[in-house]
Amino acid sequence: MRKLILSVFLLIFTLEMAPGQGLYSPGSPKDDGRFAASTKQVNQFFRRFNAEESVDGSQRYYNGDALFRDRELRGKFISILFDNETSGISNELKKEFMTEVLSEVMPQYINFHREGWFAEVQSIFTYRGKRENVTLFLKIQPEGLGYEWVIDKVVFQPFKEIFNKPQGESKGFLHPLSHELGFMNLRKAFQDSDTPEAFTPKEYQPDYLTLFLYEMKRGNIKFETIMDVKFHFFQINNWYFELNQFNRPGFNTGWLISNLVKLKPGDKETLLRYIYDQK
Amino acid sequence: MLFVQYGLSQRKNKQFIKPKMKRRTIQSPVSTLLTLALFGLLAMGACKSKKKVAPAPAPAPVEQPAPTPPPAAPQPSAEEIAVGKLENYFNSIAQSTNVDAANRTINEALGMFSNSQTPVLIVIHQENGIKDYDEPTTIEKYLHYLKDTKKNLNFISDIRLDGNGRVTELELRRKK
Amino acid sequence: MKKYISLFLLLFLATAAVSVAQSDNISPARKQAIDSLALEKVKDLSKYISIIGSKETQFSEANRVMDRAEELFAPGAEMGVSSLNRKEIAYYKVRRYFERLMALNYDRVNITWYDIHYISDLERQPDGRYVGVVTVYQRFEGTSLESGLNYRDTTKKDITIYVEKKQTQIAGRTIEFWDVMLGDIRVTETSA
Numbered sequence: 001m002r003k004l005i006l007s008v009f010l011l012i013f014t015l016e017m018a019p020g021q022g023l024y025s026p027g028s029p030k031d032d033g034r035f036a037a038s039t040k041q042v043n044q045f046f047r048r049f050n051a052e053e054s055v056d057g058s059q060r061y062y063n064g065d066a067l068f069r070d071r072e073l074r075g076k077f078i079s080i081l082f083d084n085e086t087s088g089i090s091n092e093l094k095k096e097f098m099t100e101v102l103s104e105v106m107p108q109y110i111n112f113h114r115e116g117w118f119a120e121v122q123s124i125f126t127y128r129g130k131r132e133n134v135t136l137f138l139k140i141q142p143e144g145l146g147y148e149w150v151i152d153k154v155v156f157q158p159f160k161e162i163f164n165k166p167q168g169e170s171k172g173f174l175h176p177l178s179h180e181l182g183f184m185n186l187r188k189a190f191q192d193s194d195t196p197e198a199f200t201p202k203e204y205q206p207d208y209l210t211l212f213l214y215e216m217k218r219g220n221i222k223f224e225t226i227m228d229v230k231f232h233f234f235q236i237n238n239w240y241f242e243l244n245q246f247n248r249p250g251f252n253t254g255w256l257i258s259n260l261v262k263l264k265p266g267d268k269e270t271l272l273r274y275i276y277d278q279k
Numbered sequence: 280m281l282f283v284q285y286g287l288s289q290r291k292n293k294q295f296i297k298p299k300m301k302r303r304t305i306q307s308p309v310s311t312l313l314t315l316a317l318f319g320l321l322a323m324g325a326c327k328s329k330k331k332v333a334p335a336p337a338p339a340p341v342e343q344p345a346p347t348p349p350p351a352a353p354q355p356s357a358e359e360i361a362v363g364k365l366e367n368y369f370n371s372i373a374q375s376t377n378v379d380a381a382n383r384t385i386n387e388a389l390g391m392f393s394n395s396q397t398p399v400l401i402v403i404h405q406e407n408g409i410k411d412y413d414e415p416t417t418i419e420k421y422l423h424y425l426k427d428t429k430k431n432l433n434f435i436s437d438i439r440l441d442g443n444g445r446v447t448e449l450e451l452r453r454k455k
Numbered sequence: 456m457k458k459y460i461s462l463f464l465l466l467f468l469a470t471a472a473v474s475v476a477q478s479d480n481i482s483p484a485r486k487q488a489i490d491s492l493a494l495e496k497v498k499d500l501s502k503y504i505s506i507i508g509s510k511e512t513q514f515s516e517a518n519r520v521m522d523r524a525e526e527l528f529a530p531g532a533e534m535g536v537s538s539l540n541r542k543e544i545a546y547y548k549v550r551r552y553f554e555r556l557m558a559l560n561y562d563r564v565n566i567t568w569y570d571i572h573y574i575s576d577l578e579r580q581p582d583g584r585y586v587g588v589v590t591v592y593q594r595f596e597g598t599s600l601e602s603g604l605n606y607r608d609t610t611k612k613d614i615t616i617y618v619e620k621k622q623t624q625i626a627g628r629t630i631e632f633w634d635v636m637l638g639d640i641r642v643t644e645t646s647a
Binding site for chain 1: 483486535539542543544545546567568569570571573575576578579580581582583588590592594611613643645646
């Protein structure tokens with residue numbers, strides 16, 4: 001009996017040891033290292049930035065693995081995560097950024113599920129039959145048993161042109177005793193003015209997303225296609241960076257940091273206003 | 280401060296490494312034992328279904344100790360013969376360069392099965408004795424799969440035969 | 456031998472108890488097995504594409520292979536294709552993509568993939584299914600003997616994979632399996 005088991009075991013063992021037909025046939029083109037070097041997915045950007053995978057990307061490191069978030073490995077990874085060909089981020093700035101991120105006292109990591117990063121998507125829609133550029137901002141949020149990307153904001157030029165609240169003397173108003181007349185002057189205000197937004201509070205902001213969805217429901221806006229995608233990161237304390245995809249020859253390709261800014265107090269809000277471009 | 284922090288992280292690392300090493304030393308004999316156990320069970324299963332090959336139609340669900348192990352060793356069982364034949368078919372279909380020839384071999388191989396919809400299970404992973412399978416397929420689909428993809432990635436890890444010696448179920452496993 | 460069997464049983468029970476609690480979790484080892492399963496499906500797709508694209512393939516055989524290829528996908532999956540001169544995405548339903556491929560009718564189609572791939576983490580989506588992305592690089596070479604035309608490109612393929620644990624009854628037993636389905640595929644021409 002024991003002999004039988006042993007022989008069966010040996011048979012299976014040798015079968016297992018036999019060179020199985022690998023994933024790649026002999027005729028496969030060999031990567032000269034460029035695809036390996038490329039940061040192929042945003043997911044890989046996260047893992048490289050945090051040193052959560054092996055140099056060749058074939059092995060995911062988990063908490064408890066010797067090289068998981070290894071400081072030296074991270075340093076090597078992050079130094080290849082910048083766009084070196086077009087963005088012109090100075091070496092001093094990179095160095096300062098890396099020193100803070102790789103701090104031995106308080107290293108900083110980026111986190112897929114945490115707030116502080118979002119996508120900017122350049123897309124094309126038809127609006128009343130005409131092709132128009134639309135910028136969508138998407139963020140990730142928990143939902144149900146997992147996560148989902150949701151549309152947070154939209155920038156659409158035709159809408160922006162509609163809302164143009166006049167300033168100063170040209171701005172219409174409802175005089176302060178309108179209430180005594182039961183606001184009968186609203187009739188004149190709306191009839192004579194093509195800028196009814198003049199009668200809104202200072203803090204009024206048109207909600208372009210609602211308008212956009214409304215027009216889509218009415219069948220006036222239809223999705224056509226996607227042109228481009230990039231990401232904005234505010235997860236590193238006092239730093240902002242932009243992530244862009246570079247499809248070009250060479251080794252410095254894929255998802256790379258294309259813009260790096262050190263933030264002073266208040267800068268973040270200014271930058272966000274600029275990115276979201278809601279006014 | 281820096282040093283203290285470094286020391287801490289060092290210790291943390293060690294904590295993680297230690298149990299892992301310990302586990303590994305324990306695990307390997309365990310897994311060997313488990314594999315052995317598995318094959319033991321397999322061998323028993325083989326003996327059992329061989330009983331089924333005999334005219335007695337009752338499937339006899341009662342566990343019986345392997346009746347006659349000694350003769351099993353020298354002479355290949357019906358299962359072993361079937362496995363050998365099937366592995367040959369699998370290889371020849373996967374290596375075939377001619378679709379018609381491959382289709383002929385497929386039809387020949389199908390003759391060994393109780394029907395063309397005989398289930399084929401593929402174990403992709405086993406953890407703590409629990410088998411993870413790929414989506415179950417049928418022998419017909421699997422044979423065509425071998426022909427189309429020209430790769431024979433799995434070996435037969437379990438086989439069941441009916442009273443007529445036809446295959447009623449096949450379990451495969453990925454060659455490493 | 457008896458002694459051993461009881462030992463095995465004990466070990467088996469002990470380990471089985473542990474695994475029940477985490478059967479829905481994807482451990483690193485299990486993730487690796489699912490990864491290679493997903494990668495295998497991706498390679499199968501490439502094989503099917505070569506068969507569909509080849510003029511030597513008989514019509515009936517090509518249709519059968521198209522069915523098999525389509526079975527790899529979740530319903531409604533699309534290909535989104537862009538090239539170096541055309542950045543915007545052109546959308547094709549998977550079946551339509553295969554049919555176009557069959558209509559191309561190169562005498563010889565050689566589809567190979569580079570010896571590199573990348574597999575993302577698996578993320579859970581709201582309905583509890585897991586989703587991941589496998590990236591492969593593929594070289595396509597099509598030769599037409601009549602015109603002597605030779606078309607060649609290298610594309611990056613980012614392939615969605617859906618992973619779901621399912622159960623089925625086989626011969627009266629409950630079999631738990633991992634259903635790995637391909638989803639939308641983003642095809643980008645690369646300058647390699």
